[in-house]
Amino acid sequence: MSIVLKNVSKIYHNGEIKTEALRKVNLSIEDGEFIVILGPSGSGKSTLLNVISGLDNVSSGTIKYNDKVISNYSVEELTKFRRKNLGFIFQQYNLLTNLNVEDNVKMGADISDNPLDVNEILTKVGLSGMKKKYIYQLSGGEQQRVSIARSIVKNPKILFCDEPTGSLDEMTARQILSILEELNDEYKTTMVVITHNPNIALMGDRVIKMNSGNIEEIIINKKKKQATEINWS
Ligand SMILES: Nc1ncnc2c1ncn2[C@@H]1O[C@H](COP(=O)(O)OP(=O)(O)OP(=O)(O)O)[C@@H](O)[C@H]1O
Ligand SMILES: [Mg+2]
Numbered sequence: 001m002s003i004v005l006k007n008v009s010k011i012y013h014n015g016e017i018k019t020e021a022l023r024k025v026n027l028s029i030e031d032g033e034f035i036v037i038l039g040p041s042g043s044g045k046s047t048l049l050n051v052i053s054g055l056d057n058v059s060s061g062t063i064k065y066n067d068k069v070i071s072n073y074s075v076e077e078l079t080k081f082r083r084k085n086l087g088f089i090f091q092q093y094n095l096l097t098n099l100n101v102e103d104n105v106k107m108g109a110d111i112s113d114n115p116l117d118v119n120e121i122l123t124k125v126g127l128s129g130m131k132k133k134y135i136y137q138l139s140g141g142e143q144q145r146v147s148i149a150r151s152i153v154k155n156p157k158i159l160f161c162d163e164p165t166g167s168l169d170e171m172t173a174r175q176i177l178s179i180l181e182e183l184n185d186e187y188k189t190t191m192v193v194i195t196h197n198p199n200i201a202l203m204g205d206r207v208i209k210m211n212s213g214n215i216e217e218i219i220i221n222k223k224k225k226q227a228t229e230i231n232w233s
Contacts, residue, residue, distance in 0.1 A: 001065045001157055003029040003052060008061035010047050021047040023213040032188040036201045039210030045194045046162055048210065052192065053086055053160045054078040083111055087156030089164045093147040095135045101146050102131040108150035121153045124179055141168050148176055152183065158190040170232045177203065177227035199230045
């Protein structure tokens with residue numbers, strides 16, 4: 001699915017204070033692209049991801065997925081659309097603490113028409129030995145990997161990631177980035193990834209640089225790097 005944003009603005013009102021988080025943003029994302037969003041704190045990256053993915057509504061402008069204008073959808077229509085087509089990796093994990101690792105990941109598979117194999121994904125994120133452990137028995141990084149596994153196993157058409165490797169050590173972060181790369185290569189999953197790490201940005205087909213609610217620059221990487229080639233610092 002291709003995504004087209006036209007003049008998308010997002011204004012937050014808190015009492016007297018008005019924040020223009022997005023100012024008439026125009027952007028097209030092609031099917032199968034690996035998009036990285038970079039920019040300073042407060043520049044509108046998460047807001048952009050949230051409105052593109054229908055988690056938040058726009059103040060004005062339109063968002064289209066192929067010929068569907070999702071910015072006009074009702075809450076119910078949006079929920080259905082997200083469930084069927086989109087995947088999310090966030091820093092807050094939203095895991096079910098009364099289920100074990102395997103069952104949390106199965107939940108992702110259960111809502112999908114064409115899920116990937118639960119065991120295979122658990123192995124990929126390095127959790128095959130912890131299937132029966134409960135969430136409260138895991139470290140922060142392990143919990144994040146469970147949440148990543150749950151998003152990936154759904155095999156979504158588009159995967160939105162807000163700082164997916166933020167709280168992971170280098171080795172685990174590389175593993176996760178390799179999985180994103182593999183999904184993008186093998187299943188043509190469209191990736192939209194926010195990061196603060198300019199080295200990770202080299203993995204994108206295109207890098208969207210945000211500043212003060214505007215797209216400041218779009219950089220095309222002719223030769224994108226693989227997760228294994230990225231310098232870490
Ligand atoms: N719910 C909200 N209500 C009011 N203002 C908000 C809200 N969410 C975000 N903002 C404001 O909108 C602007 C953009 O925020 P956003 O979260 O998109 O930044 P970001 O680029 O993701 O930053 P970071 O790198 O710190 O995550 C900021 O000035 C922020 O304070
Ligand atoms: Mg953010």
